[in-house]
Amino acid sequence: MSFAVDRIDHVVLNCSNVEATVTWYERVLGMERDDFAYGEDRHIALRFGEQKFNVRPAGSPNWWSVENDTPGSLDLCFVTRAPIAEVVAHLEKCAVEIANGPVEQIGALGPMTSVYFYDPDRNLIEVAVYP
Numbered sequence: 001m002s003f004a005v006d007r008i009d010h011v012v013l014n015c016s017n018v019e020a021t022v023t024w025y026e027r028v029l030g031m032e033r034d035d036f037a038y039g040e041d042r043h044i045a046l047r048f049g050e051q052k053f054n055v056r057p058a059g060s061p062n063w064w065s066v067e068n069d070t071p072g073s074l075d076l077c078f079v080t081r082a083p084i085a086e087v088v089a090h091l092e093k094c095a096v097e098i099a100n101g102p103v104e105q106i107g108a109l110g111p112m113t114s115v116y117f118y119d120p121d122r123n124l125i126e127v128a129v130y131p
Contacts, residue, residue, distance in 0.1 A: 010045070011076075013053040014069040015121050018044055021055055024120050028094050029078065029127075048078075071121035077107065077114070077128055084113045084129045091117060099124070 015021040022044060025031045031046040031053070046053040058069045080087060084102045091098060101115035105128065112128040119125055 008051060010052045010054055011074075012069075013046070013055050013074070013123075014058045014071050015055060016058060016071045017120070018055050018057050020120050022046060025053070028091070028096055028119075029125075072123055074123040075126070076123060077126040079107070079112075079128050079130065082129065084115060087115055087127050087129070091115070 013021065022033050025046050026033060029048070031048045034045040034047050034052065036043050036045060044055045046055060056069070058071050060069070088098065088102065096117050099116045099118060102113050103115075105112050105114045105126075107114075107128055107130065109130055112130045114126050114128040116124060116126050
């Protein structure tokens with residue numbers, strides 16, 4: 001193989017309501033809203049660490065992947081350094097229902113403890129802590 005992938009740069013998060021989605025990710029996961037222009041179009045992203053989600057309403061015109069942009073079809077795992085008890089307490093404070101956890105899982109770097117819940121479009125969100 002002539003190249004290897006180094007990292008993920010961004011993910012496109014298709015949603016039914018951009019403002020509701022952005023507000024939820026800011027409030028629950030501490031992401032930062034980033035309004036930007038690309039060509040003549042305005043876009044919204046959510047930044048966290050060195051990554052971002054481009055947030056796009058499902059069915060956006062002039063987008064070639066429109067056939068595959070179903071809201072609620074993602075299963076995302078985020079890693080935090082905060083203790084899992086703090087994650088659970090924050091989710092409870094935000095009135096986010098925990099679907100599963102805390103439970104032990106195996107991640108990209110080995111054993112971790114995870115908690116699962118859903119975003120407004122029912123994407124499954126996992127927040128994990130490595131020991």
